[in-house]
Every structure is written in structure tokens, then in C-alpha cells.
Amino acid sequence: xxxxxxxxxxxxxxxxxxxxxxxxxxxxxxxxxxxxxxxxxxxxxxxxxxxxxxxxxxxxxxxxxxxxxxxxxxxxxxxxxxxxxxxxxxxxxxxxxxxxxxxxxxxxxxxxxxxxxxxxxxxxxxxxxxxxxxxxxxxxxxxxxxxxxxxxxxxxxxxxxxxxxxxxxxxxxxxxxxxxxxxxxxxxxxxxxxxxxxxxxxxxxxxxxxxxxxxxxxxxxxxxxxxxxxxxxxxxxxxxxxxxxxxxxxxxxxxxxxxxxxxxxxxxxxxxxxxxxxxxxxxxxxxxxxxxxxxxxxxxxxxxxxxxxxxxxxxxxxxxxxxxxxxxxxxxxxxxxxxxxxxxxxxxxxxxxxxxxxxxxxxxxxxxxxxxxxxx
RNA sequence: GUGGGUGUAGCUCAGCUGGUUAGAGUACCAGGUUGUGGCCCUGGGGGUCAUCGGUUCGAAACCGAUCACCCACC
Numbered sequence: 327x328x329x330x331x332x333x334x335x336x337x338x339x340x341x342x343x344x345x346x347x348x349x350x351x352x353x354x355x356x357x358x359x360x361x362x363x364x365x366x367x368x369x370x371x372x373x374x375x376x377x378x379x380x381x382x383x384x385x386x387x388x389x390x391x392x393x394x395x396x397x398x399x400x401x402x403x404x405x406x407x408x409x410x411x412x413x414x415x416x417x418x419x420x421x422x423x424x425x426x427x428x429x430x431x432x433x434x435x436x437x438x439x440x441x442x443x444x445x446x447x448x449x450x451x452x453x454x455x456x457x458x459x460x461x462x463x464x465x466x467x468x469x470x471x472x473x474x475x476x477x478x479x480x481x482x483x484x485x486x487x488x489x490x491x492x493x494x495x496x497x498x499x500x501x502x503x504x505x506x507x508x509x510x511x512x513x514x515x516x517x518x519x520x521x522x523x524x525x526x527x528x529x530x531x532x533x534x535x536x537x538x539x540x541x542x543x544x545x546x547x548x549x550x551x552x553x554x555x556x557x558x559x560x561x562x563x564x565x566x567x568x569x570x571x572x573x574x575x576x577x578x579x580x581x582x583x584x585x586x587x588x589x590x591x592x593x594x595x596x597x598x599x600x601x602x603x604x605x606x607x608x609x610x611x612x613x614x615x616x617x618x619x620x621x622x623x624x625x626x627x628x629x630x631x632x633x634x635x636x637x638x639x640x641x642x643x644x645x646x647x648x649x650x651x652x653x654x655x656x657x658x659x660x661x662x663x664x665x666x667x668x669x670x671x672x673x674x675x676x677x678x679x680x681x682x683x684x685x686x687x688x689x690x691x692x693x694x695x696x697x698x699x700x701x702x
Numbered sequence: 703g704u705g706g707g708u709g710u711a712g713c714u715c716a717g718c719u720g721g722u723u724a725g726a727g728u729a730c731c732a733g734g735u736u737g738u739g740g741c742c743c744u745g746g747g748g749g750u751c752a753u754c755g756g757u758u759c760g761a762a763a764c765c766g767a768u769c770a771c772c773c774a775c776c
Binding site: 418420546550584618621660 | 730731732733734735736737738739740741
């Protein structure tokens with residue numbers, strides 16, 4: 327399903343087949359948590375900004391509108407009229423970041439909904455059943471994402487339990503497929519590596535989950551409190567232990583600089599709320615670095631957000647106009663800013679892919695990393 | 703016209719019986735935000751305390767006059 331077509335150092339240029347089309351990697355997945363891109367973008371807009379894979383969230387869609395409704399409308403693809411690949415996050419992260427009163431046991435997690443406070447239980451089987459109803463092409467394992475730093479003993483306990491949960495996820499998906507009641511018969515399960523910032527736990531866990539021979543692997547539990555240098559150190563430990571013929575997904579990362587560094591370390595898939603969230607706050611990406619469009623100096627600026635950008639927004643609107651929309655709290659301002667930032671990220675990935683194909687990724691990395699992230 | 707009330711940051715208001723450099727919220731200016739609660743956090747600039755005079759060692763505060771606005775009654 328995953329085919330490497332070119333490498334440049336550790337950077338990989340690949341093609342990944344899903345039940346809803348082919349993905350050119352490295353790729354950035356566009357985040358539509360509740361089956362919608364925040365800021366008012368729909369499936370047509372996703373095409374316009376160059377999105378290849380849409381990412382939705384199990385926890386949020388389980389709470390509202392509920393997976394049965396989504397399934398009855400043809401899964402996420404039919405529900406939101408997106409015919410491309412979809413990945414669903416398992417809800418593990420949200421159970422720990424949003425829900426209150428949670429209690430973790432070997433079975434799973436009991437918690438209160440952040441919407442109405444009602445008691446909910448979610449374990450590996452529940453998460454997979456929900457994701458099956460959502461009909462995503464890639465279902466993620468139900469895991470616990472511990473904050474960094476956390477005590478070694480707890481991280482060890484947690485990531486061993488997450489491994490057992492992964493086995494249960496795999497078995498549940500097999501049962502559902504065997505029963506023949508799938509919204510998406512081509513749905514696959516990816517495993518997630520955990521282990522905090524411990525190289526030993528990370529390596530042991532990666533070896534264990536690699537042995538399960540899953541169609542894809544993610545590195546989770548990063549960008550959750552540790553320094554950027556620690557994050558790169560952990561990737562450097564885990565990546566050599568990941569099966570080379572399977573896609574690698576660095577969850578929740580990151581800045582353009584983080585992504586370039588991730589690609590340089592052999593990562594193929596990324597997702598992050600940052601471009602959309604920053605867009606909503608008027609922080610926009612340009613070829614020369616990030617600008618804050620709320621700044622007064624742009625109040626009468628006739629230039630587009632990024633003068634060298636080819637996105638639909640930059641071809642049409644001035645900084646002054648988009649800034650005004652943001653200040654006036656017009657929803658159009660959010661929409662235009664999100665479109666620009668997502669286009670920027672998707673375009674960055676296209677440039678990365680071309681650079682790898684042309685064997686000049688190293689130069690590309692040197693040239694742009696510093697502009698995108700001063701911490702590099 | 704008579705009686706009462708209110709004037710403090712762009713806006714809404716705190717500021718006790720007089721006591722260091724007059725505060726808050728909001729707005730404004732600028733940072734932050736990594737498997738998304740359009741949220742939140744952090745810093746900054748900004749005031750002849752309506753005006754004029756008086757009492758006092760010391761007044762945004764007490765007294766008087768003036769001006770503006772509000773309410774009630776004529």
C-alpha cells in the first residue's frame with residue numbers, strides 16, 4: 327500500500343494508497359475535528375487549498391452528532407461530501423485534554439463529556455467501533471497521551487497499557503470486518519508509539535508495535551510539553567526502528583520548521599492545528615516568515631498576505647482588507663486566513679516533495695528552516 | 703422655574719471617615735499558542751480626576767460658584 331519512490335538522505339518521497347485515493351507523501355493532513363475545517367471551509371475549499379487528507383476526531387464526533395448519524399449518511403465521506411482520504415484520530419488525546427473526571431483502568435477510560443457532563447466510557451473497542459461507523463480510511467489506535475515530563479514509572483505503565491489497547495484495537499477491527507458490517511471495508515488501523523521522553527521506553531515500544539505488522543505507524547506523545555530538541559531526539563531514536571515500507575506519521579506536529587525537520591528524519595505524515603489556529607488569530611505564514619496581520623502596520627497595506635503566494639486569497643485580497651475583516655470580527659476574515667495558511671502548508675509539502683525528487687532537499691532545508699522557526 | 707442626582711482612561715465604572723507614583727474591566731498596542739472549546743495566557747501605552755476658586759502640612763475625596771447631562775415636580 328505504501329511505495330517509496332525516492333529518498334534523499336533520510337527524507338522519503340512516497341505514494342500511499344487508500345480506499346479513497348492516493349496520497350503523495352510527505353503530506354500534511356488538514357484538520358477538520360468535527361467534520362468541518364474551523365473558519366468555514368467545506369470540502370470544495372479543501373480541494374482549493376490543495377488538501378490531500380482530511381482528519382476528523384472520534385471523541386468530538388461521538389459526542390456530537392454521534393457516529394450512527396454519520397454512518398447513516400455514508401460515513402464521513404458522504405456526510406461532509408469529501409471524496410478523498412480521511413484519517414480519524416482515536417479520541418485518546420481528547421479524553422485526556424478535554425474530558426473531566428476521568429478514570430483510567432485496564433479496560434479504558436470513564437469520563438464526563440466536556441459538552442454536557444454526561445458519563446461516557448471509551449476503550450479500544452469503543453473507539454474502533456466508532457471509527458468504523460465514521461468510515462475513515464485510516465483509524466488510529468486508542469492510546470493514552472501523557473504530558474511531558476511525567477514520572478518514568480507512570481510513562482512505563484501507561485505505554486505498556488497502550489500497547490495492550492493497540493492489540494485490542496486490531497482485534498476489534500478484525501471482528502468488525504469479519505462480520506461484514508463496515509461503512510468502509512478498506513479501513514485500516516495505524517499503531518501509535520508512546521514512551522514519553524525516555525529513549526528506552528520509546529525503543530521498546532516501537533519494536534513491540536512494529537512486530538504487529540500494521541499498515542502504518544505514528545509517533546504520538548510529542549509536542550506535548552517537551553522541548554523541540556527533545557522531540558527531535560526522540561524521533562531520532564524511534565524512526566530507525568519503524569518499518570521502512572510503512573508510512574510514518576508524527577502526530578500533532580507542527581510548525582513549518584518542525585515539519586521540515588521531521589521530513590529530514592524520515593517522517594511521511596503530519597497534522598497540526600497550528601496553521602488553522604494561527605490563522606484565526608491573524609498569524610499568517612509567508613515565504614519570509616510569519617506575520618501578525620492584526621498589527622497596525624498592515625492597516626492600509628495594499629499587498630497580498632504573501633506577495634509570492636499563489637493561493638486564492640493572495641490572488642484576490644489585500645492585507646488591509648483581510649485585517650479589517652479580522653478586526654471587525656467578520657467570519658469571512660477567519661475563512662480567508664485559514665484558507666491562506668492551509669494552502670501555505672499544503673504548498674510547503676508540495677515543494678518538499680519536489681525537492682526530494684530532485685535530490686536537493688538538504689539545500690531546501692537549510693534555506694527555509696530558519697525562516698519558519700527561529701528555534702532551529 | 704423648583705428640588706434631587708451624576709461628572710475619574712476612548713467606553714463602563716471602583717476609589718471607605720482627606721494621606722506614597724489614581725485603579726479595574728473593555729477597547730487600543732504588542733508577544734505566546736503543536737493528535738483544535740473562534741478560547742485562553744503574558745506584557746505595554748493611555749487620565750489638566752468637568753472648570754474655577756476656597757479649607758488643609760496634604761484634596762479625585764470637604765466647601766462655594768460655574769458648566770454639562772439625568773430624574774422628579776411645576
